Amino acid sequence: MMVFVIGGSASGKSAYAEQMALLLSEGMKQQKYYLATMQVWDEESKKRVERHRQLRSGKGFVTIEQPLAIHRALETMVCLGATALLECISNLVANEMFSEGTPKPEGQVVQKILQGISVLNQELANFVIVGNHVFGDGILYPEPTEKYMRAMGIINQEIAAMADRVVEVVAGIPITVKP
Amino acid sequence: MESLALKLIIGGYAQGKLDYVLQKYHLDESVVWDGNMPEDRLPGGDTVIINHFQSWVKKRMMCEGCPEQETKAILARYQNCIIICDEIGNGIVPMDALEREYRELVGRLLIMLADRAMTVERVICGIGQRIK
Known part of the structure; x- marks a missing residue:
């Protein structure tokens, strides 16, 4: 799923x-993984990561730090029947695109991430992926940001097509977009 | 902690949220308290519409108020409370730290309000969809 x-x-x-990840994995003995993508570089990101750790603590997730090359999470996971929560696509795209010097081409970033996700999906029993809706402020951004948005737009669409369910969360309320 | 009295209305900028509320709930502007106004007096009686909630949150944030506590006090004060708020979190993360804090704060407050509200409606093009 x-x-x-x-x-x-x-x-x-x-x-x-x-x-959702807890619900899907309920009654299953296999491991639950949290695939973390945030790179910590300042006090604010440290706090952010800490808040999410608090949220997850005691729920039995094994955290794998994978800010780049998401497919490589396979090397650490025992996948058969496992559940993974990947958080989130927006960090992953930013990391892949902007981590090294000049920004990487959109197509390359899209392909790398989608391949990684599809490989992981084949191995996992349940895969919950978090995406960020950054497309609704109507502001025109400089080219690197627009490039980032376009890449993420395509990735989101492809993930939505692959997914069994797509849910938008608004003010804590889940709205099913794809049943 | 569901409050029977609380209704939350969210949506994008300029979607006709206030008109929607006034029409649907047969209220007039005398009960509207506008977060955009520098100083606006809370209406008497037991009904209030708080419009531009996000602007009020920003003001309170800037002068180191405590929007969460103050919101709860308003909820306790009015039997019928309708809060109208723009959705502001659906964009690129701002470069400015205060802007980030503002988005975060409004988002968390909306989660709290939606949790307590009897109904949550999302308005687009003047049309409301009930999401809770």
């Missing part, structure tokens, strides 16, 4: 995605 959870900032999407 693959579920794509999308929402704006502070929409409650993470809490919902976590609940």
Whole structure:
């Protein structure tokens, strides 16, 4: 079962995605993984990561830090029948695109991430993916940001097509977009 | 902690949220308290519509108020409370730290309000969809 959870900032999407991962893996003995993508570089990101750790603590997730090359999470996971929660696509795209010097081409980033996700999906019993709805402010951004948005737009659409369910979270309320 | 009295209305900028509320609930502007106004007096009686909730949150944030506590006090004060708020979290993460804090704060407050509200409606093009 693959579920794509999308929402704006502070929409409650993470809490919902976590609940979903717990629900899907209920009664299963296999491991639950949390695939973390955030790179910590300042006090604010440290706090953010800490808040999410608090949310997850005691729920039995094994955290794998995978800010780049998401497919490589396979090397650490015992996949057969496992459940994974990937948080989130927006960090992953930013990391892949902007981590090294000049930004990587959109197509390359899209392909790498989608391949990684599809490989993981084949191995996992349940895969919950968190996406960020950054497309609703109507502001025109400089080219690198627009490039980032376009890449993420395509990735989100492809994940939504692959997913069994797509849910938008608004003010903590889940709205089913793809049943 | 569901409050029978609370209705939450969210949606994008300029979607006709206030008109929607006034029409649907047969209310007039005398009960509207506008978050955009520098100083607006809370209406008497037991009904209030708080419009531009996000602007009020920003103001309170800027002068180091406590929007969460103050919101709860308003909920306790009015039997019928309708809060109208723009959805502001659906964009690229702002470069400015205060803007980030503002989005985060409004988002968390909306989760709290939606949890307590009897109904949550999302308005687009003047049309409301009930999501709770």
